[in-house]
Amino acid sequence: MKDVLHFINGEFVASKSGKTFDKIDPATGEVIAKVASGDVCEVDAAVAAAKTAFETWGKLPQVERSRLLMELAAAINRRAAEFVAAEVADTGKPMSLAGHLDIPRGAANFVQFAEHFKYIATECWENQVQNALNYAVRRPVGVVAVISPWNLPLLLMTWKVAPALAAGNCVVVKPSRETPSTASLLGEVMNEVGIPKGVYNVVQGPGTLIGAALSRHPDIPALTFTGETTTGQTIMGDCAHTLKKLSFELGGKNPNIIFADAPLDECIDVTLRSSFANQGQVCLAGSRIYVQRPLYDTFVEKLVERAKALKVGDPMCPETTMGALVSKGHLERVMTFVDSARQEGATIRCGGERIPPSELPERVKNGAFMYPTIITDAEEHYTCQSQEIFGPVVTISPFDTEEEVIRRANATEYGLSATVWTNDLRRAHRVANAVESGLVWVNTWFLRDLRTPFGGVKGSGIGREGGIYSLDFYTELKNICIQL
Helix, strand or coil, X not given: CXXXXXXXXXXXXXXXXXXXXXXXCCCCCCEEEEEECCCHHHHHHHHHHHHHHHHHHCCCCHHHHHHHHHHHXXXXXXXHHHHHHHHHHHHCCCHHHHHHHHHXXXXXXXXXXXXXXXXXXXXEEEECCCCEEEEEEEEECCEEEEECCCCCHHHHHHHHHHHHHHCCCEEEEECCCCCCHHHHHXXXXXXXXXXXXXXXXXXXXXXXXXXHHHHHCCCCCEEEEECCHHHHHHHHHHHHHHCCEEEEECCCCCEEEECXXXXXXXXXXXXXXXXXXXXXXXXXXXXXXXXXXXXXXXXXXXXXXXXHCCXXXXXXXXXXXXXXXCCHHHHHHHHHHHHHXXXXXXXXXXXXXXXXXHHCCHHHCXXXXXXXXXXECCCCCCHHHHCCCCXXXXXXXXXXXXXXXXXXXXXXXXXXXXXXXXXXXXXXXXHHHHCCCCEEEECCCCCCCCCCCECCCHHHEECCECHHHHHHHHEEEEEEEEEC
């Protein structure tokens, strides 16, 4: 049993109220930590610390901030085993995934923005008619609130913290109640490498309280959030009173469009990953699979065969390819989608059930596990086809023409990502441009270049982050006009 505390002004502190909540390992069902449950007073203290630290951090030369963030990245990598253990215990994901994706990307985010921001210039306009010079300068916005999700806790939190700090801002982070540990552990590393006190702050606790306090706080000019769409709508309403800058990456119901000329073996390999990586708890998961009719039967047969072969079990076992869902409550939610699919007339081709304790290793027999699930014969209006499930559940549907599949792919409130599989170059360009989403992969999935814009359209988000697009959000541009 451990204590997970707030990290405010460089110190680990308990809640003034003394309140805590239990953190349960989703793989074992056991309580593994007592987590401080914050209130408005902790939010106020964290914001005040960040506001004070900003007076120094925001004025540091860019090269000095970048140097400290590069040291921070190196320290995360040195302590990678601790971060992996914390991430696995919080999320239930396989240690192989945490070790090869979550923690290395968490460190890489600091490297990317520490380096990139050193080399970005602003524009200058010489007005020869009016004999004037206009040039722009960037200034950090101040204190940034970061509300991060539970599915990729360190990766997605540092995706926001790294550019915010590199641009000269200070942050107050609100991690998910389900995954408090790595945000807290990062505070230790901040102190270890000499990041000034107050630059990075963490307030643990319920989103309805802490998130609302951050959203309404008058001393926070910018807020960035990754999570569920309806939560984003609530946050947006709370932020309206103080007119904050907002960056939202919200839900997704992403189409995976597979034409008959797709390279089948490669497509099956990648689709298996896009369906069930991280137990399907990925905002970019290709959860609606559309396969052109000549390939449909073969594709379904092969994907079902591969899904049944996945090794589901103890996330600490190196051979495990699918771990536990993040909580038993979330498992129950995912199962309601499978139940509704049955009731609406869809076919469960594999999975669709919780894994009984008798089929699990002793250590994890009380965990939140289910079989990878593939559903066919789902109409577009079925719940499993239209709503974000966020679990190891995908639907597969046949289509005949390019026009048909584009129409069906776009028939959703979401627009985060899409995947297109074809060997026809012209078709790849046509479909990629026609699908309504912020990101399209062609013949691949989850291949990310951190310099490129990332974000969604429609109900999947507001704004873009990544590369210079992050700098645009985490800074304000000031135009200076000189009459010569």
